[in-house]
Amino acid sequence: MTKPTSIRMGAASLLAGLSLLLSGCFITPGKFTSELVLTDANEFSFTYEGEVFFLGLSQLAKMAAAEDAKFEAECYDEDTGEDRECTQIEIDDQRANWEVDAQARAAKAQRESDQMAAIMGDIDPTDPEAAESLRQMLLRQKGWNRVEDKGNGVFDVSYSVNGTLGHDFMFPIIEGMPPSNPFVQIIVRDDNVVRVNAPGFAAQNDENPMGAMMGGMGGMAGLAAMGADGESAGQAMPDIPKIEGTFTILTEGQMSIRANNTDEGSSPTSDGEKLAWDISPRTKAAPTALIAIGQ
Known part of the structure; x- marks a missing residue:
């Protein structure tokens, strides 16, 4: 008997999304605490803990590759469109066609593996030492003070950096990897004005497809409950960290918050103002603020 249509279509949609996301080597937050401090001396400090x-290093990516390499006959009733059991002749015909394409699939898999390694700074995600290689790469960069491998593509990190507001800033930036979906951006404008955006902290933001996938887990959670093979729950889908945390902006000195999208607005501190966002899988709007320095 073939899989029910809902399960098969859910798996197909998941894998299609994975193919798109893997092409960008997407990175997303899990549980975290992040803080940005801006001063009227045109300086900033940024921290990310979590x-x-x-x-690309997760079991989810391996599932995509395995599913793509697996044969499964699919038959349906021409009148109702419902799934039905395939006859042996149908199974044999479909398998023969599938095997004809085996060489093309193998070439495609190798091509995608090479592309992923290039995107990940020449780290081959199929290498058993890939996670450790990435950990060492991050620790070589300034700001990455702690990087611990938790398995399944998840790392527990402590990042902190100080700088001046004479240039833009983005986190994370990883050597050898193209910028993908930034967690936080500082964009410096003329007239001592900065725009702070945090697209990576919006689980369902249109600008963050990875966040949308990780935050809008309804379809994937349903697929996990059924199991990728349509059998019992919890057999197939690996644990994926849900986005959950807080992002805070603190201003110090003579500064003016011109715009922000917090729920409560700014609150006073001993030497400035504070903006805070609680981030969850339900967060749709990316945190953003427009701040004038020295005013």
Whole structure:
């Protein structure tokens, strides 16, 4: 008997999404606490404490590759469109066609593996030492003070950096990897104005497809409950960290918060103002603020 249509279509949608996401080597937060401090001396400090999830190193990516290499006959009733059991002749015909394409699939898999390694700074995600290689790469970069491998593409990190507001800033930036979906951006404008955006902290933001996938887990959670093979719950889908945390902006000195999208607005501190966002899988709007420095 073939899989029920809902399960098969759910798996197909998941794998199609994975193919798109893997092409960008997407990274997403898990549980975290992050803080940005801005001063009227045109300086900033930024910290991120918590989980960082690399999809390309997860069991989810391996599932996508395995599913793509697996044969499964699919038959349906021409009148109702419902799934039905395939005859042996149908199974044999479909298998023969599938095997004809085996060489093309193998070439495609190798091509995608090479592309992923290039995107990940020449780290081959199929290498058993890939996670350790990435950990060592991050620790070589300034700001990555702690990087611990928790398994399944999840790392527990402590990141902190100080700088001046004479240039833009983005986190994370990883050597050898193209910028993908930034967690936090500082964009410096003329007239001592900065725009702070945090697209990676919006689980369902259109600009963050990885966040949308990780935050909008309804379809994937349903697939996990059924199991990728349509059998019992919890057999197939690996644990994926849900986005959950807080992002805080603190201003110090003579500064003016011109706009922000917090729920409560700013609150006073001993030497400035504070903006805070609680982030969860239900967060749709990416945190953002427009701040004038020295005013």
